[in-house]
Amino acid sequence: MGYVTSLFPRKVIAAVGPVVDGPNLLRGLGLEPDAPWDPKIMVPVTVYYDMLERIAETVDPTDLPLKVGASMRCDEYGALGLAWKAAPDLMGSLARIERYARVWTSVVEYELRPDPRGVLLVLQRAGARRLGLRLSNETSLASAVSIARQVSPVPFAPLEARFQHPPPRTLTHHENWFGCPMHFDSDLDALLISHEAARQPNILGDEGITRFLISHLDEELSEIAGEDTLETRSKAAIARALSEGLPKMADIARGLGLSARSFHRRLSEQGLSFQTLTAETRRELAEGLLRDERYSLAEVAFLTGFSEQSSFTRAFKRWVGRTPASYRKVHGTG
Incomplete structure (x- = not known):
């Protein structure tokens, strides 16, 4: 069984607001509503998908992944978030996403893939393309854009965003958030990032801090419990x-x-x-x-x-x- 950090369902419920019974939904995931938000606490991904689909029965979920993505903050990811900040440039931050994603999920892999116009941040997630998975994929890539904007000293937008599933009824919310052309029914779930943006120095890039954090994250990866190698x-x-x-x-x-x-x-x-x-x-x-x-x-x-x-x-x-x-x-x- 795969797992994701409990940070995601907590962010989803916060984004939806009082329209749903948030405390009850959290308890259904095995989380105490009033407990501190700890990204190291994991929840089964199938239960997380179930929660997303229950919410979609109550509210229009079209812009929900974008709201959740916009609410993500580097500091909420602990050492991983700090490592993104401390990377010398955006490409360095993306490389940390590719290498250390398993710190907060066992069901998603990221791959940096060269492209003539820049680099593709490809999201890979196995499983049937149920609604919960599709919303989760959108949330993950929206979160990546949010994090890129937090570390970049200049306004950031990808060149394009791609999703393998069909488009929502309107693209307005997605186009406004991502700030680029949207491609649904694509062969990939990915963001295309320009060479210029990837080379952009980060606001808080620090080589010394990076070495310390990378050592910590390598150790954390090696100690992840309950996951087969x-x-x-x-x-x-x-x-x-x-x-x-x-x-x-x-x-x-x-x-x-x-x-x-x-x-x-x-x-x-x-x-x-x-x-x-x-x-x-x-x-x-x-x-x-x-x-x-x-x-x-x-x-x-x-x-x-x-x-x-x-x-x-x-x-x-x-x-x-x-x-x-x-x-x-x-x-x-x-």
């Missing part, structure tokens, strides 16, 4: 796909809510490669299946992505130094 999630996805043959990196990345480029980059940062992960997954899965004698050798070969048992036998002997049949004699449990 990228290696673990990748191996699980590869194992599920092997019965259809050797999976492609792009397909596994898509299932994890990442682009192939972002997936490759994140694996490389951890000293991993997709080819190595696939080989390790096949070997580990084969060893586990061979211990269970309910599976025939032919079935083990099929479930580990081999079209022929002979190919599996040769690969397994290369991996562990003995044939599958010999391994089963020693390790099988019956």
